[in-house]
Amino acid sequence: MLAVIAVEAGAPEVLRVEEVETPHPGPGEVLIKVAAAGVNRADLLQRQGHYPPPPGASPIIGLECSGDIAEVGPGVTGWEVGDACMALLAGGGYAEYVVVPAGQVVEPPDGIDRVTAGGLMETAATVSSNLHLAGLSSGDFFLVHGGSGGIGSMAIQYAKALGATAMATAGSAAKLDYCRSVGADLAVSYREDWVAAVQDLSAGHGVDVVLDPIGAKYLGQHLTVLATEGRLVVIGLQGGQKAEVNLGQLLSKRGRILATTVRSRPVAEKSAICARVAEAVWPLISSGAIRPAPQTVLRLEQAAEAHRQLESGDNLGKIILTTS
């Protein structure tokens, strides 16, 4: 099969399409013929050598895909060759075929084409599992950074569907407009005083749940803006790993800081996350309550270009690679 291989750690140019051996499913696994694979920020880190695949995972980049079942491993029930599917992967998405535990494979939402499906799983799994962990519920104030990105646009819409007030930051006027178009009650530039804007909209209540892809850079502001019993959920470290925590501030608010990744979890946990995505998120997508992010569609052979575009920060929504 053809797959995108990073010949060494480095710039997007290290990504080459090469012929590699097609994998075969073991017990409890299926082989998917990939139609489309989403490009995620974590893929850039893996290419640079900063985010190695977990033990046992494919070294090929790619955390999500859509396609058809091509082979069913021993002990797998419920899937047949030719079934349309999509999967949450620990790696291997940038290829014509990928092997994945059957629990991490779900049927696509009704009415969604397979290119769009290729870019939905990672964001749906990350957003729904973390908002569930944080206990986001109706009437809460919710904040996400990068509201026009893959994670951000899903987070705004899922939070709205849960009945929360959704607030988002973004880096340009067009991206702020996009956040509003998918339902953000507040969209504010992260170059401005977003803490004041959030306090203003919540009438001083603060934020009940923050979904935070930035980390260290915003920790102080997050502790300031957190509501009493608020939950800060760190899912990314684009703003660094180390910062000082004012425990007094956290203590007086009875606040909680949580931090998670989806990728390194055991198969059983990822399978449970996928089952919840199919049950709780897909109906919202099929009904139109959650609109998939705008897409830039490129061919698998253009993986380096896809990484350049995502790295530039100019991209809005998801970048998706399609196989021929």
Ligand SMILES: NC(=O)c1ccc[n+]([C@@H]2O[C@H](COP(=O)([O-])OP(=O)(O)OC[C@H]3O[C@@H](n4cnc5c(N)ncnc54)[C@H](OP(=O)(O)O)[C@@H]3O)[C@@H](O)[C@H]2O)c1
């Ligand atoms: N823990 C997990 O399991 C998990 C899973 C998936 C993703 N993630 C993390 O979630 C983050 C988003 O992933 P993605 O795939 O959605 O990437 P993406 O589409 O590239 O989005 C990244 C977003 O970060 C925003 N951003 C950059 N600098 C910022 C700043 N200083 N302040 C506020 N926002 C800023 C960008 O906003 P503008 O475009 O407006 O500049 C952009 O929307 C990444 O850090 C990724 O590693 C974590």
